[in-house]
Amino acid sequence: MNIKPSIEEINELFQKYSINEQIMEVKQLSGTTAGRVFRLRASSGQQYILKWDDPEQIQITCEFLEAYSDVRLLPKVLFIDSDNTYFAYSYLEGETHYNRGSKRVWLTFMVKELFNTYVHIADAEFWGRTEYARETWKEFNQISIDEARENLGDVLGLEDYHLVQSTVNRLFQKDEAARFLLHGDAGVHNVVFKEKELIGVIDPSPMVGPVLYDFLYAFCSSPDDLDPALLWEIFEHLEQVDMDKSRLMEEAMVHLYCRIGLSNKHHPQDLPEYLEAWDLWKRLCEKH
Structure with missing residues (x-):
């Protein structure tokens, strides 16, 4: 897939994994040295993260998120590539570091x-x-x-x-x-x-x-x-x-x-x- 996938390519991915969402907007975020990260916005208003990274790192991360899938504070995995080259998960809208209260x-x-x-x-x-x-x-x-x-x-x-x-x-x-x-x-x-x-x-x-x-x-x-x-x-x-x-x-x-x-x-x-x-x-x- 291209360095920055098109909306059409991303919608094909969602269809492949039977995710009934129409992606309308793609924004590239800063990623790791090896990775690419995109924030996706669907027509429903829901937002997701689609991430390419080192396969071992993706596998480890997904195993953690799936082990704690009932924990409401953690993102939810939507799908993961069979070769662990990319995965998608729910986006949590807010800010880190600042305005955190006591x-x-x-x-x-x-x-x-x-x-x-x-x-x-x-x-x-x-x-x-x-x-x-x-x-x-x-x-x-x-x-x-x-x-x-x-x-x-x-x-x-x-x-x-x-x-x-x-x-x-x-x-x-x-x-x-x-x-x-x-x-x-x-x-x-x-x-x-x-x-x-x-x-x-x-x-x-x-x-x-x-x-x-x-x-x-x-x-x-x-x-x-x-x-x-x-x-x-x-x-x-x-x-x-x-x-x-x-x-x-x-x-x-x-x-x-x-x-x-x-x-x-x-x-x-x-x-x-x-x-x-x-x-x-x-x-x-x-x-x-």
Whole structure:
């Protein structure tokens, strides 16, 4: 099919998969290096996403969305090519990042409607992303903090890195946590808001890990309200994790370090707030 498919070609695709919609408008969106993404508008007013990407990535994404097809926050798959070269799914109209309201509200809703639905994978033999499988959860975390250290440059010093490194060494000596199928990229950049209300979570990067990973990733994904008391308050709604406050705070500190690295690389405007939060979390964790 052409680099930008015509409306006629897309309607033929919909007919092929017995989708009774007449597509009237096609708009190309920014995609991945390997992918092409189009937003489609039907005569009914419904909108869809049609995406070409790496076949392995499409297969993994569709398996995740189909495993959680009853979760109302996730897009619904309409069809997938037999060779996994493209697929179509429902479009969630809103905005990411901004106008999201309070973290207490949207993250609590996310816990109840997404994280508490996660499925335990008893027979998984790896950790992390299927395309980059790791033998241990510590190995997965080690890669994250090493990347963060590189991204941080001189923003945080060796003392901070050694604090996080020693915390990871101690917390993840053994793979004690249960493995679940996770979204893997559940930050505010993939959370859709409409009129300050969370309406969806998009663009999964599926992985195997503890439920706590997605929860702390979401909590640290924006620099506002990085308050330990708020974290504990929302954590108490998380049904499949049992943990004391000191352990939760230490794991949150590891996530925060990694997020500050990403902020320095991609969103330096957020750094002042993140660094203020880092000083707080670092002091609290050093007391334990």
